Amino acid sequence: MQKMITKLDSSQADFKQRLDTLLAFEASTDDAIESAVGKILADVKARGDAAVLEYTNKFDRLPNGGATSMAALDVSQEELQAALAAIPEAQRKALEVAAQRVRVFHERQKQELNGFTYTEPDGTVLGQRVTPLDRVGIYVPGGKAAYPSSVLMNAIPAHVAGVEEIIMVVPTPDGVKNQMVFAAAAIAGVTRVITIGGAQAVAALAYGTETIQAVDKIVGPGNAYVASAKRRVFGTVGIDMIAGPSEILIVADGTTDPDWVAMDLFSQAEHDELAQAILLCPDADYIAKVEASIEKLLPQMPRQEVIKTSLGDRGALVKVRDMDQACAIANSIAAEHLEISAVEPRQWADKIRHAGAMFLGRFSSESLGDYCCGPNHVLPTSRTARFSSPLGVYDFQKRSSIIHVSEAGAQTLGKVAAELAYGEGLQAHARSAELRLK
Amino acid sequence: MQKMITKLDSSQADFKQRLDTLLAFEASTDDAIESAVGKILADVKARGDAAVLEYTNKFDRLPNGGATSMAALDVSQEELQAALAAIPEAQRKALEVAAQRVRVFHERQKQELNGFTYTEPDGTVLGQRVTPLDRVGIYVPGGKAAYPSSVLMNAIPAHVAGVEEIIMVVPTPDGVKNQMVFAAAAIAGVTRVITIGGAQAVAALAYGTETIQAVDKIVGPGNAYVASAKRRVFGTVGIDMIAGPSEILIVADGTTDPDWVAMDLFSQAEHDELAQAILLCPDADYIAKVEASIEKLLPQMPRQEVIKTSLGDRGALVKVRDMDQACAIANSIAAEHLEISAVEPRQWADKIRHAGAMFLGRFSSESLGDYCCGPNHVLPTSRTARFSSPLGVYDFQKRSSIIHVSEAGAQTLGKVAAELAYGEGLQAHARSAELRLK
Numbered sequence: 001m002q003k004m005i006t007k008l009d010s011s012q013a014d015f016k017q018r019l020d021t022l023l024a025f026e027a028s029t030d031d032a033i034e035s036a037v038g039k040i041l042a043d044v045k046a047r048g049d050a051a052v053l054e055y056t057n058k059f060d061r062l063p064n065g066g067a068t069s070m071a072a073l074d075v076s077q078e079e080l081q082a083a084l085a086a087i088p089e090a091q092r093k094a095l096e097v098a099a100q101r102v103r104v105f106h107e108r109q110k111q112e113l114n115g116f117t118y119t120e121p122d123g124t125v126l127g128q129r130v131t132p133l134d135r136v137g138i139y140v141p142g143g144k145a146a147y148p149s150s151v152l153m154n155a156i157p158a159h160v161a162g163v164e165e166i167i168m169v170v171p172t173p174d175g176v177k178n179q180m181v182f183a184a185a186a187i188a189g190v191t192r193v194i195t196i197g198g199a200q201a202v203a204a205l206a207y208g209t210e211t212i213q214a215v216d217k218i219v220g221p222g223n224a225y226v227a228s229a230k231r232r233v234f235g236t237v238g239i240d241m242i243a244g245p246s247e248i249l250i251v252a253d254g255t256t257d258p259d260w261v262a263m264d265l266f267s268q269a270e271h272d273e274l275a276q277a278i279l280l281c282p283d284a285d286y287i288a289k290v291e292a293s294i295e296k297l298l299p300q301m302p303r304q305e306v307i308k309t310s311l312g313d314r315g316a317l318v319k320v321r322d323m324d325q326a327c328a329i330a331n332s333i334a335a336e337h338l339e340i341s342a343v344e345p346r347q348w349a350d351k352i353r354h355a356g357a358m359f360l361g362r363f364s365s366e367s368l369g370d371y372c373c374g375p376n377h378v379l380p381t382s383r384t385a386r387f388s389s390p391l392g393v394y395d396f397q398k399r400s401s402i403i404h405v406s407e408a409g410a411q412t413l414g415k416v417a418a419e420l421a422y423g424e425g426l427q428a429h430a431r432s433a434e435l436r437l438k
Numbered sequence: 439m440q441k442m443i444t445k446l447d448s449s450q451a452d453f454k455q456r457l458d459t460l461l462a463f464e465a466s467t468d469d470a471i472e473s474a475v476g477k478i479l480a481d482v483k484a485r486g487d488a489a490v491l492e493y494t495n496k497f498d499r500l501p502n503g504g505a506t507s508m509a510a511l512d513v514s515q516e517e518l519q520a521a522l523a524a525i526p527e528a529q530r531k532a533l534e535v536a537a538q539r540v541r542v543f544h545e546r547q548k549q550e551l552n553g554f555t556y557t558e559p560d561g562t563v564l565g566q567r568v569t570p571l572d573r574v575g576i577y578v579p580g581g582k583a584a585y586p587s588s589v590l591m592n593a594i595p596a597h598v599a600g601v602e603e604i605i606m607v608v609p610t611p612d613g614v615k616n617q618m619v620f621a622a623a624a625i626a627g628v629t630r631v632i633t634i635g636g637a638q639a640v641a642a643l644a645y646g647t648e649t650i651q652a653v654d655k656i657v658g659p660g661n662a663y664v665a666s667a668k669r670r671v672f673g674t675v676g677i678d679m680i681a682g683p684s685e686i687l688i689v690a691d692g693t694t695d696p697d698w699v700a701m702d703l704f705s706q707a708e709h710d711e712l713a714q715a716i717l718l719c720p721d722a723d724y725i726a727k728v729e730a731s732i733e734k735l736l737p738q739m740p741r742q743e744v745i746k747t748s749l750g751d752r753g754a755l756v757k758v759r760d761m762d763q764a765c766a767i768a769n770s771i772a773a774e775h776l777e778i779s780a781v782e783p784r785q786w787a788d789k790i791r792h793a794g795a796m797f798l799g800r801f802s803s804e805s806l807g808d809y810c811c812g813p814n815h816v817l818p819t820s821r822t823a824r825f826s827s828p829l830g831v832y833d834f835q836k837r838s839s840i841i842h843v844s845e846a847g848a849q850t851l852g853k854v855a856a857e858l859a860y861g862e863g864l865q866a867h868a869r870s871a872e873l874r875l876k
Contacts, residue, residue: 022705050443094857104743105564108554112566125798126543126812128550131791133825180861216824235680238825242673260873266866302865345842353569357839360563363848363874364841366868371855374564375839386654387571389837393702401813401829403802404783410801417809419532423618424585427740428704429805435698436801 001375004294005156006289010329017429022316023333025244025274025382026345030224031330037199037228038281044203049210050330055200056171056375060142063175070211075182075193083182091180098372099152099187105374106160109393123406124413125422128399133238136396137205138190139220140181142171142197148184149370151376153391155188155336161396164188167215169205171197197222199277202229206237240391244382245274245314248366249335251326252279253342254286256362261341262293267367268337269310270303276314278333280326287317327351334385410436442732443749445725447757448767452600460754461771463712463820468662475637475666482641487648493638494609498580501613509650513620513631521620529618531790536810537590537625543812544598547831555591560779561844562851566837572602574834575643575675576628577658577668578619580609580635586622587808591815591829592658593626599834604628604651607643609635635660640667644675657816657829676827682820683712683752686804687773687793689764690717691780692724694800698749699779700731705805708741716771718764725755765789772823775804794823848874 008018043051045408049070056073057066067073084092117127138154140146151168158166168185170178172195185193194212196204202222208214217238218230230239248268252261265277281287294311298304320326327348330338334354342348345360356379359366370377378391405413414433421429446456481489487786494511495504505511522530528608555565576592578584589606595602606623608616610633623631632650634642640660655676656668668677686706690699703715721724732749736742758764766784768776774791778787783798790796794817797804808815816829843851852871859867 027598090857091861094854097854098858109566112551112554114550116550128547134791146562149858149862170813235820235822260870263866263873264868267870270864270866307866353572355838357841360840360842363845364843365870365874367859367870368843368848368851368855370842370867371858372851373841373843375841382673383678384673385836385838387836390839392837398823398825399830401822401828402798403795403807403811403813405796405802405806405811407801410806413806413810416532416535417806419528420536420587420809421805423529424587426705426708428701428708428745429808432698432701432705432803432805435701436803
């Protein structure tokens with residue numbers, strides 16, 4: 001019988017090596033995909049709309065012979081509003097509550113970053129200005145993995161940042177439009193929706209076409225073609241992170257209902273076969289209870305096949321020495337989602353240096369954060385929480401330095417700059433400073 | 439005779455096209471470099487110190503048969519302090535003044551980002567925590583392009599952010615150590631200096647070796663091998679931007695001494711043949727004066743050959759309709775360095791949306807900012823100021839979301855989350871929220 005989930009103990013001699021093996025994930029690059037994407041990008045850059053239209057008709061198998069113009073691929077604001085009116089009221093209300101909470105949290109983020117200026121005694125003014133990006137593109141996957149919550153999480157921070165044009169692209173395989181995605185776009189302040197996808201959509205956003213103005217940054221998840229295209233256009237435009245498989249790490253002190261913890265592990269594992277769900281706990285009896293809950297609850301889950309593969313291949317229940325050790329291991333894993341399911345979670349949270357988002361206490365299930373707590377659900381994966389942050393308002397803003405040197409300031413600064421410039425062999429730099437000396 | 443510098447007029451019918459041609463810069467990728475770097479990275483990952491040592495002895499042509507151990511490549515804090523004591527006093531004082539000013543500006547940046555928490559009426563706590571990276575690597579080029587000012591600009595923001603380990607790598611071609619670079623490291627708070635460089639140094643920092651702990655992020659400029667290596671390790675570690683050629687754009691109203699403006703153009707052009715220096719001005723007579731200054735001053739410049747090539751190939755003097763048009767063009771160029779050399783610069787600065795750093799007024803030469811005003815001299819190039827920022831304290835910090843849902847909060851949030859999760863077909867997410875309902 002296939003093992004349900006790996007069990008590890010931190011006192012094992014080879015524990016570190018076994019944990020590292022479990023955590024290892026190398027995103028493979030597929031030469032066929034790379035080559036196909038390179039061609040699509042070059043083609044869209046050269047032929048614009050004509051190329052986008054051809055690829056869209058072909059890859060998305062648009063019905064009735066396909067679209068004959070780019071205009072046919074635009075979704076009007078009326079259509080978005082109609083979708084919002086058409087979905088069940090409970091769904092609409094849930095989307096609105098979620099959007100409002102996400103907005104409040106991100107408004108708070110915006111308040112943190114106002115820029116500054118200060119004036120020195122000689123009148124020199126220095127500062128930093130914070131401005132929004134002009135125009136961003138949001139990629140939303142179509143088909144099975146079409147998540148309206150991702151529309152909210154990507155578009156609202158851009159909107160709060162003050163981005164004037166938010167262009168969402170979403171493919172409609174076989175012409176099927178996802179009404180809940182359109183409804184979310186209506187709520188989130190998306191300014192234009194175009195039903196294109198794949199590398200051709202990324203190319204259209206990055207380079208611009210006759211009907212689509214080039215954007216400054218592209219965010220949002222996508223398949224391997226989209227990820228490859230985003231990597232390649234980086235530099236021409238900004239991109240968000242290239243996400244790896246989703247992960248949850250639960251640090252439990254053994255006081256939470258084991259069914260809850262088992263279901264939290266499932267909620268990550270059901271995303272896809274490569275998702276990773278790990279429990280760290282000092283209590284072996286509790287780990288056994290969680291394992292029993294897993295076996296009991298799994299047959300009830302509609303996505304049990306995905307969950308089984310994910311838990312079996314990449315999941316783990318880990319017995320640790322104590323909660324301190326759990327925190328140390330959590331720092332080395334730097335998980336995307338970290339639940340601290342404990343009676344006094346803050347004492348442990350204070351020991352955490354690296355995590356995308358921390359969910360404290362037994363009521364803070366990751367799923368609440370995925371949808372409606374307010375913080376973003378786009379988080380750094382694959383240990384990148386060591387150096388990167390959740391998607392936020394700051395991803396749609398940039399800073400410019402302000403330097404306004406007074407005549408008096410130029411006298412003192414000029415001598416310092418000239419000394420260093422001569423030291424570096426950059427004489428024009430030195431002369432440029434010296435010309436300002438009286 | 440080779441033209442000294444391109445002259446354009448915004449009233450020309452083909453102006454936009456000619457400006458675009460001038461601005462176009464495509465970083466070429468060299469297959470030989472890519473393949474060499476790929477091999478070096480894999481080799482260092484597999485063999486660690488032994489590989490680093492071999493490549494260093496070979497590529498840096500270390501004297502006396504080369505180094506025989508990694509320990510021989512470490513520079514002690516005593517050696518750094520000795521370098522600081524050995525350089526001329528004027529240089530040391532200039533470095534110290536520059537470092538202090540850079541520190542003050544970046545301390546101000548740090549104050550902006552403190553994180554936050556807020557408590558909702560039902561007791562749910564939401565927030566954002568800001569923490570420094572644990573360990574960063576700073577790449578400093580050796581040989582000709584060894585700039586002590588870059589040591590300050592890369593290391594001080596990391597130090598201010600609270601990064602505990604700042605590891606600087608700097609190659610010493612032919613065994614020659616740059617004392618001013620070592621002195622800058624002593625001042626800037628670098629915790630370890632290793633005299634290695636190239637792709638092998640990037641690999642050692644990214645993957646770690648027996649004697650070098652893997653870092654979380656690598657910053658700093660380098661040659662094509664270093665840039666390629668940084669691109670490839672991105673994801674395993676964070677990286678700063680991959681810099682393109684340096685650029686200056688001067689918007690002048692014609693009131694600044696034309697010699698000053700000519701020298702400011704030189705100060706960019708002297709960096710390298712691909713650097714770009716452009717003047718926008720509504721006054722044709724003034725442009726003629728700047729051109730005369732260029733011809734007069736160029737023969738005095740030690741780096742005149744570089745300047746001549748840069749100005750001839752990529753520079754331009756552009757007659758514009760008025761200052762408003764100059765600002766509009768400046769926004770489309772999104773320059774790394776933007777000088778607004780005008781009597782009332784702030785009125786024009788208010789119209790600028792995209793620039794890495796803005797230098798306001800005739801006394802604010804770019805060279806002052808390069809060395810000692812305080813703001814960072816590592817700035818977004820090649821139009822990336824549309825979506826990215828100067829290097830700053832924020833590049834050495836990351837954010838984690840905090841979500842602490844109360845029991846009451848879980849009742850309202852759980853219903854919203856479950857509704858949306860069922861809508862997305864993620865039943866474990868929904869169940870995980872519903873288990874918390876009373």
